[in-house]
Amino acid sequence: MDAHVRDLRYFVAVAEAGSFTAAAERLYVSQPALSKQVRALEKNLGRVLLCRDSRGICLTPAGAELLPRVREVIERWEAAVATLEGHCDHLVIGMQTSPGRNLLPRIRNHLPEPIEFDLRQVPWDDPTAGLAAGTTDAAFCWLPLPEPSAYRWLTLARERRVVAMTENHPLARRESVRFAEIVDEPILALPRSAGALRDHFLALPERAGAPPVIAGTISDPESTYEAVAGGRGICLLAEGNAPVLARGCVVMVPVTDLPPSELVLAWRADASSTALWQFVQACAEATS
Structure with missing residues (x-):
């Protein structure tokens, strides 16, 4: 029985926050979507991990036993991903609506070497377009961003x-x-x-x-x-x-x-992928 790392992150966030609402705000996802994914994880495991009542959320015995092991899995996964930093030639680019403005063809023309990137549509309830949850490497989004110190960005357009x-x-x-x-x-x-x-x-x-x-x-x-x-x-x-x-x-x-509104290309402040920096540079040259 396999589980997505995303769902494991969701379980940990709810367990730490003690509330689906607070965890959803931390992850910048909707509360119903978060609850649905945690229930799917429980169904996949065949165990109830969280006790839900009028007083809030608490761990069941199965959840308490699983939590430290899930944290370890996430840490190991992040360490494994970190070893690939600087060697990635594939990017996931988030967006809430199409960036349009003829940007993408111009960006491709300025890339020094072919870089594969997938465009991922992200619901409007996530102002970071996947950056906060770690599901995107960069994102076309609008300022202001939550927790701005966690991100860097390049302004692409200022529009009335x-x-x-x-x-x-x-x-x-x-x-x-x-x-x-x-x-x-x-x-x-x-x-x-x-x-x-x-x-x-x-x-x-x-x-x-x-x-x-x-x-x-x-x-x-x-x-x-x-x-x-x-x-x-x-x-x-x-x-x-x-x-x-x-x-x-x-x-x-x-x-x-x-x-005016400010359209930016944003990325996490701790990112270090060579492909990402090439994409950022291409965006800067395409909009200069």
């Missing part, structure tokens, strides 16, 4: 924010709007686990303490389009991502007085 709204909205035919004109509108929000990035796309710092009217939570482009098209609320996004929603009855209007 636009507001997505249905074509029947009173402001839909305007060439631009000021934030004060939409500040009281019901707005769609990223999941709470997105943290400071959620605040950025709610323009929370620009609201002077007034709480936004949250119309719903969005986690992917299609559900966002359906919500905006259905008139449930407006949505702020970076201008380069406008094509994701600008179709059918949804229109985009620039917001003139909000600070």
